Amino acid sequence: MREGRSIDTTMGFTTLDGLLMGTRPGTLDPGAVTYLMREHAMSAAKIEDVLYHRSGLAGVSGISSDMRTLLASGDPHAREAVDLFVFRAAREIGALTASLEGLDGLVFTAGIGEHAPEIRSRICARCAWLGITLDEHANDAAGPRITAQASRIHVYVIPTDEERMIAEHTVKQIGQTALLN
Numbered sequence: 001m002r003e004g005r006s007i008d009t010t011m012g013f014t015t016l017d018g019l020l021m022g023t024r025p026g027t028l029d030p031g032a033v034t035y036l037m038r039e040h041a042m043s044a045a046k047i048e049d050v051l052y053h054r055s056g057l058a059g060v061s062g063i064s065s066d067m068r069t070l071l072a073s074g075d076p077h078a079r080e081a082v083d084l085f086v087f088r089a090a091r092e093i094g095a096l097t098a099s100l101e102g103l104d105g106l107v108f109t110a111g112i113g114e115h116a117p118e119i120r121s122r123i124c125a126r127c128a129w130l131g132i133t134l135d136e137h138a139n140d141a142a143g144p145r146i147t148a149q150a151s152r153i154h155v156y157v158i159p160t161d162e163e164r165m166i167a168e169h170t171v172k173q174i175g176q177t178a179l180l181n
Contacts, residue, residue, distance in 0.1 A: 008099035010092045012039065016051055020088045022065030025055035027088075057081045067112050085112075086119060103130055105151055108146075109160045120146065124155060131157035 001007065010018030010026075028051070036042045036050070047129040050059075058065035061081035064072060097103045106127075107113075108120050111161035117139050124134045124147075131152025139146040143157035 002100060008096055010096070019092055020060075020085050021056045022067075023053050023056045023058050025051060025059065037055045057085060060084055067116050071116065071118060082119070086126060089119075089123045093123070093127050093130075097130060106132070106153060106155045108155070108157045110162070114142065114157055114159055117142065120155075120157070128155075 012017045012018060015021075016024050016028065017025070018026050033047055036047050042050070042119075055068065056065060057070060061070055061073075061078045062074070063078050063081075064070055065074060067082070067085070070082050073079075085162075093103075093106065112119055120139055121134060121136065124132045124139075132155055133148040133151040134155070135146055135151075144152060145156050147153065147155045
């Protein structure tokens with residue numbers, strides 16, 4: 001965000017693009033789709049099922065789409081899924097920082113962002129080059145601010161209520177539509 005306006009996003013045309021998620025792959029080489037069609041004779045419907053429901057953390061780990069389960073597991077595939085998530089999140093932060101031509105602050109929110117201090121810690125460590133200095137005690141307590149006072153970039157944990165936001169935006173939109181009629 002710059003001056004309250006979105007400058008860039010990790011999302012694309014669909015929810016498949018961007019950051020690796022529980023069951024969705026995030027950014028994907030389009031050649032993977034043609035490979036599945038050609039080498040595995042997969043239909044469009046089967047590929048769509050794989051991309052929306054059997055990829056991401058679940059697909060990489062073969063165990064679960066739930067980060068808590070993966071963090072508690074000693075399985076190397078779980079570790080690989082977590083490592084990939086951390087790498088991709090840090091890479092997206094770097095790309096968004098370039099789009100913004102700098103970074104004032106970083107906010108972790110929603111499921112993993114609010115509830116996984118180890119993931120926040122690992123992402124912040126990969127982003128230390130930005131000037132992020134994590135306060136581990138504040139991070140373990142979920143903030144709200146989780147960086148040291150001397151950190152050049154301030155990092156926060158801010159809970160979200162997506163259902164409430166959707167409801168508020170819907171009510172606002174309905175009100176605007178009613179005014180137009």
